Amino acid sequence: MSGDRRQEEYEERLQSFTGRELRPRTPGQDPVNQPMIRHWAEAMGDTDPVYTDAGAARATGRDGVVAPASMVQAWTMRGYAATVGPRGGEDGFDALVALLDEGGYTSVVATDSEFTFLRELVPGDRVAVSESVESISAQKRTGLGPGRFVTTVKTYTDADGETVATQRWRTLRFRPAKTGETPAPALRPRPAVNRDNAFFFEGAKHHRLLIQRCTGCALLRHPPGPCCPACGSLEWDTAEAGGRGEVYSFVVSHHPKHPAFDTPYLVAVVALAEGTRLITNLTGVAPEDVTIGMPVVLDWLDADPDLTLPVFRPAATEAP
Numbered sequence: 001m002s003g004d005r006r007q008e009e010y011e012e013r014l015q016s017f018t019g020r021e022l023r024p025r026t027p028g029q030d031p032v033n034q035p036m037i038r039h040w041a042e043a044m045g046d047t048d049p050v051y052t053d054a055g056a057a058r059a060t061g062r063d064g065v066v067a068p069a070s071m072v073q074a075w076t077m078r079g080y081a082a083t084v085g086p087r088g089g090e091d092g093f094d095a096l097v098a099l100l101d102e103g104g105y106t107s108v109v110a111t112d113s114e115f116t117f118l119r120e121l122v123p124g125d126r127v128a129v130s131e132s133v134e135s136i137s138a139q140k141r142t143g144l145g146p147g148r149f150v151t152t153v154k155t156y157t158d159a160d161g162e163t164v165a166t167q168r169w170r171t172l173r174f175r176p177a178k179t180g181e182t183p184a185p186a187l188r189p190r191p192a193v194n195r196d197n198a199f200f201f202e203g204a205k206h207h208r209l210l211i212q213r214c215t216g217c218a219l220l221r222h223p224p225g226p227c228c229p230a231c232g233s234l235e236w237d238t239a240e241a242g243g244r245g246e247v248y249s250f251v252v253s254h255h256p257k258h259p260a261f262d263t264p265y266l267v268a269v270v271a272l273a274e275g276t277r278l279i280t281n282l283t284g285v286a287p288e289d290v291t292i293g294m295p296v297v298l299d300w301l302d303a304d305p306d307l308t309l310p311v312f313r314p315a316a317t318e319a320p
């Protein structure tokens with residue numbers, strides 16, 4: 001088969017997906033319900049009372065509370081456990097992705113989502129979703145690499161099969177551009193340095209752990225700020241910490257993952273012998289071996305040429 005013929009055949013197979021149903025009508029796990037609505041409204045900071053107060057909703061001419069329109073997708077989302085297991089009933093979707101992979105379009109980025117809402121959902125509604133392919137574009141040159149825009153339409157229906165909303169969902173499936181270069185090592189996020197805390201990071205570059213000190217009343221304070229909380233003085237200098245302290249509190253961070261960090265890692269509040277506390281990382285100790293009150297000593301992490309940070313290790317493993 002010639003290259004052109006092969007290309008033609010691939011195009012035909014790809015375009016055969018146009019109009020095809022990728023996901024048959026799949027019901028959501030729970031009916032529309034007040035607790036989920038309340039949590040959503042709270043998380044979104046949406047204080048419109050029509051979502052939570054039946055009286056307020058009736059005053060607008062509604063029969064009672066309604067669900068926020070943009071929640072429609074939430075009613076049909078599968079839980080985390082369902083998404084890591086085998087996906088039932090999505091053979092069409094898997095087949096399309098496999099065909100795109102075959103064409104080298106192995107990477108994906110969502111580009112836009114366009115909803116049309118036909119009626120408001122109310123508690124007790126049972127929402128289902130189906131998804132069909134609307135179009136697959138010819139190959140386009142994009143900033144990410146050559147790719148194809150794949151547009152699907154999700155149709156949300158109620159228990160009677162009436163459409164309550166549609167969602168046009170477009171993704172770019174692309175061939176990642178080859179740079180041929182070794183990627184630069186990931187850097188830690190930069191601290192927000194300002195006039196109040198610049199001394200701290202400058203001191204760190206010289207492996208000196210500095211604490212802000214009020215020159216009015218000698219109170220030590222951290223994190224740095226412009227004003228003494230005890231006497232109100234704006235005058236301050238610094239004191240150098242001796243580097244001894246204890247673990248006041250800590251968490252083991254697994255997520256979000258960041259390329260500059262090896263997860264899991266330890267984030268601790270260390271109480272310094274001088275009395276102030278600081279947020280830092282613990283090194284040289286496994287998460288299961290950390291205890292509250294554990295004595296720790298200062299160490300230095302020269303993360304990159306522009307960033308040095310104080311970290312702490314257990315006093316028992318202090319370098320001789």
Ligand SMILES: [Zn+2]
Nearest residue numbers: 214217228231
């Ligand atoms: Zn003071």
